Amino acid sequence: MRATLDQLSALRRDGVPCGIASICSAHPLVLRAALRHGRDTGATVLIEATCNQVNHEGGYTGMTPSDFAALVLRLAGEEGCPREQIVLGGDHLGPNPWRDRPPEAAMAEACAMVAAYVEAGFRKIHLDASMGCAGEPAALDDTTTAHRAALLARVADTAARKAGGEMPRFILGTEVPPPGGADHALSTVEPTAPEAARRTIAIHRETFSAAGLGDALDRVLGFVVQPGVEFGNHNVIRYDRTRAQALARVLDEEPALVFEAHSTDYQGEAALADLVADGFPILKVGPELTFVLREALYGLDLIASDLVPGYGDRPLAAAMERVMCAAPANWHRHYPGTTAEQRLLRHYSLSDRIRYYWPEHAAAEAVAALMEALRGRAVPLPLFWQHLPGAQGFADAPLIPEEVLIWRVTESLRAYHAACNPSKRRG
Known part of the structure; x- marks a missing residue:
C-alpha cells in the first residue's frame, strides 16, 4: 500500500503507522533521485519548496512555483x-522573505506567494506566519500567528x-529548528512542551472557526512541533523517544492530526523509524541529500x-x-571561527550551505x-x-x-x- 498524506493519522490510530519523507531540495539530481526511487518503490513522492527558495518573485533559485512544478514534472516524465x-508542497509559506517590510505589505506578498503556489498545483501547504515584520517582535504570539495563517488559508482555498483540482491540505504551527540547521555545536534540544502544542492547536482551531x-480546518493534516531533533555545523542531536512521549501523547487527544518533524537530516534509519512510530510521520529532509551529493562529487573529483x-x-x-569566497553572503554569518575553521565548514558543514x-x-x-573527465572510463x-566507499x-x-x-x-x-x-x- 502507498501511504498518502490523508491516511497518516488513521494509520497511526490503527496501530500500523507509516510515514512519508518530504524532499526539501531544488537540486535537479536530488529531485531525479527521489522521483526514480518513487518509481521503483511505488511510494508517495513528496517534494517541497520553501518560501525563500521558490516564490512569485523567483526566490533564490530564480524559480516561481510554476517553474518549480514544471521542473519536477519534466524530471518525473x-x-x-x-x-x-x-505531491508538491510549500514549506514556511508566509511573510518571511519580506519581514523587513511593514506587516500589511509583507502579508500582501505572502498572499500573492500562496496563491501562486496553489495555482501551480501545490497541494500540501505549510502556513507559517510566526515571524515578526518591521516594527514587530522577532517571534509573534500564537493568536497573531493564527489570524495571519487563517488569512493565508483563505487565499489558498480561493486559488x-x-x-480546479483537489483542495489544499494544510500544516500549521511553527516551532521548528532554524532552516538549514543551527550555527553552533549542540548538546541537547528540548521537545515542544505538550501544553504549548495543545495551546497552538486550540488557538488555530478557534481562529479558523471564527x-x-x-x-x-477539516483539511489540516497536522502541526509542526519540535520532537527534539536537530543538527548543527558539526553534530547531530538524534531523536530520544523517551523525552518526547508526553508530546506524542497529545495526539491521543487529537486523533485526526499528526505531527510534522523538521530537520530530520542525519538521524539514521532507527531514529527515523521511532519518529514515525511515535506520531511524527512527515519527515522533512534537505541538507543531508545535498551533503551526500557533494560527498559523491568530491569523491569523483579525487578519483579523476x-x-x-x-x-x-x-x-x-x-x-x-x-x-x-567570491560571494560569501550565503555562508559567512553561519560559519564562525578562524579562517581555517571557516574553510572547513564551507565544504563540510552539515548545514551544507555549499548547496546554494x-x-x-x-x-x-x-x-x-x-563528468566529462570520467564519462566512459x-x-x-x-x-x-x-x-x-560503497560505490564499488x-x-x-x-x-x-x-x-x-x-x-x-x-x-x-x-x-x-x-x-x-x-x-x-x-533486517
Whole structure:
C-alpha cells in the first residue's frame, strides 16, 4: 500500500503507522533521485519548496512555483514516475522573505506567494506566519500567528477553487529548528512542551472557526512541533523517544492530526523509524541529500585527480572554494571561527550551505568538466574503495558519473523509505 498524506493519522490510530519523507531540495539530481526511487518503490513522492527558495518573485533559485512544478514534472516524465504518486508542497509559506517590510505589505506578498503556489498545483501547504515584520517582535504570539495563517488559508482555498483540482491540505504551527540547521555545536534540544502544542492547536482551531474556515480546518493534516531533533555545523542531536512521549501523547487527544518533524537530516534509519512510530510521520529532509551529493562529487573529483592525466588536483573543490569566497553572503554569518575553521565548514558543514552555489556558472562548469573527465572510463575498484566507499559496484565498467551521484542520494532515501514503511525495514 502507498501511504498518502490523508491516511497518516488513521494509520497511526490503527496501530500500523507509516510515514512519508518530504524532499526539501531544488537540486535537479536530488529531485531525479527521489522521483526514480518513487518509481521503483511505488511510494508517495513528496517534494517541497520553501518560501525563500521558490516564490512569485523567483526566490533564490530564480524559480516561481510554476517553474518549480514544471521542473519536477519534466524530471518525473524522464524517470517514469507516475504523476499520481507526486505531491508538491510549500514549506514556511508566509511573510518571511519580506519581514523587513511593514506587516500589511509583507502579508500582501505572502498572499500573492500562496496563491501562486496553489495555482501551480501545490497541494500540501505549510502556513507559517510566526515571524515578526518591521516594527514587530522577532517571534509573534500564537493568536497573531493564527489570524495571519487563517488569512493565508483563505487565499489558498480561493486559488484552489479557481484553479480546479483537489483542495489544499494544510500544516500549521511553527516551532521548528532554524532552516538549514543551527550555527553552533549542540548538546541537547528540548521537545515542544505538550501544553504549548495543545495551546497552538486550540488557538488555530478557534481562529479558523471564527473566520468561517471550518472546511479548511477539516483539511489540516497536522502541526509542526519540535520532537527534539536537530543538527548543527558539526553534530547531530538524534531523536530520544523517551523525552518526547508526553508530546506524542497529545495526539491521543487529537486523533485526526499528526505531527510534522523538521530537520530530520542525519538521524539514521532507527531514529527515523521511532519518529514515525511515535506520531511524527512527515519527515522533512534537505541538507543531508545535498551533503551526500557533494560527498559523491568530491569523491569523483579525487578519483579523476588520480586517474585522468591532465585533470588536475581536485579542480572541482578548488572551484567551489573560489565561488564561495567570491560571494560569501550565503555562508559567512553561519560559519564562525578562524579562517581555517571557516574553510572547513564551507565544504563540510552539515548545514551544507555549499548547496546554494551549485547553480553558479563556474561551479556548473567545474561539475561538467568532472563528468566529462570520467564519462566512459573504467574506474579501478581500489579507487572507489579509497575515495568513495560503497560505490564499488560501478568499478571496472564504462562509467556514467551521474549514476554514481544518484546512487549516493538514493542511499539516504532508502533509509527514509525503510523508516516510513516498518513492514519493509531492512533486517
